[in-house]
Amino acid sequence: MVDVLISNVARRVQFTGNTGTGPFAFTFNILADADLIVIKNTTTLTITTDYTISTNANGTGSVTMDSALVASDILTIIGGRSLERTTDFVTAGDLLASSLNEQLDSLVIMAQQLDEKVGRAIIVNAGDESVSLEMPTKDNRKGTVLAFNATSGAPEAGPTIADVSSIAAITADIAALADIEDGTVATDAISGLAAIKANVTTVAGISSNVTSVAGNTTNINAVAADASDIGTVSSNISNVNTLAGISTSLAACGSISSDITAVANDATDIGLVGASIANVNLVASSLNSGALTAINDYGSVANAVVTTNDYGSV
Secondary structure, eight states, X not given: OOOOOOOSOOSEEEEESOOBXXXXXXXXXXXXXXXXXXXXXXXXXXXXXXXXXXXXXXXXXXXXXXXXXXXXXXXXXXXXXXXXXXXXXXXXXXXXXXXXXXXXXXXXXXHHHHHHHHHTSOOOOTTSOOOOOOOOOHXXXXXEEEEEOTTXXXXXXXXXXXXXXXXXXXXXXXXXXXXXXXXXXXXXXXGGGGGGHHHHHHHHHTHHHHHHHHHXXXXXXXXXXXXXXXXXXXXXXXXXXXXXXXXXXXXXXXXXXXXXXXHHHTXXXXXXXHHTHHHHHHHXXXXXXXXXXXXXXXXXXXXXXXXXXTTSOO
C-alpha cells in the first residue's frame, strides 16, 4: 500500500466528445487500482478486460481503454474505494505510522467519495427554511410523480404517471395554445375568433334556434333540392298573387269540375261554333226579327213568315 497525501479535489472526472483509447487522466489520489470505478456511458467496465490503470507516485494517474471511444461516448472515472476497515490495531502490538496513515487516508478517501456522491443528489439549500423531506410511503407514491406541498414544501405524491404522460403527449398543442394566448401566433385560426366575438356571442344567444334548424336538416335538404322550382315560383310571383286573388272563383270551379270536364270533351264542337260565330249571330238576328220560319218537330211550318229575295220570289 502506497503512502500518499490526499488532495482536496473532486473524486470524479468525465470525458465527452473524445475518440481513441486515451490515456484519460484523473487528478484525485488513490491507494490501489481497486479504488477506481470506470463507466462508459451508463455501463460499469471491468479492469484488465475493458481498461488498464497507470498510477503516478502521488496516487494520481490515467486510464487507457482496450476499445476506442467514439465522439458520442461519455467516459466517467470516479472514486470507488470500498467503505470498510480491514486492518485492526492489536493491544501491545506495533503501532506503525504507515498503518495509521493508511487508515487515515482511507477515511479521507471514503469521505470524499461520499461528498462526491452527495453532490450529485437533490439537496436543500443550507439557508432554506427547515422542512421534513421524508418521502411518502411506498403505497402512497406508487405510480405517481414526486410533488411538493403548495404550503409546506414537503414532498408528497403528485399526479399519476399516466396523467403526466398524457399531458406530455400534447405538449406541442399546449405550447401552440400558449403562443396564441400571448399573441406570439397572431394568424392562427383561433386568434381570428377575437375579431368576430360579437357574432359568436349572437350565435350563442340563439343556440336553441340553431339546434332546431339542425333537427330539421331533412326538410331543409328537401327545400334545397327544389331550389330551381322555388326560383320559378318567385319569378312568377305576380301570377301567384293573381291566383290568390281569385281563390273564391277557383274554389267554385272546383265544385263544377264535372261540368268543366264535359265542356272540355266538347272542345271540338265548341271550336266549330266559334269558327261559324258570324252565321250563328245572323241566325239569331233573323229569329229575333221573324224573318225565318220555325219548323216544329213534325215538319210543320210554325209562325210562317215568308220573306222574299231581292227579285220578289218566295
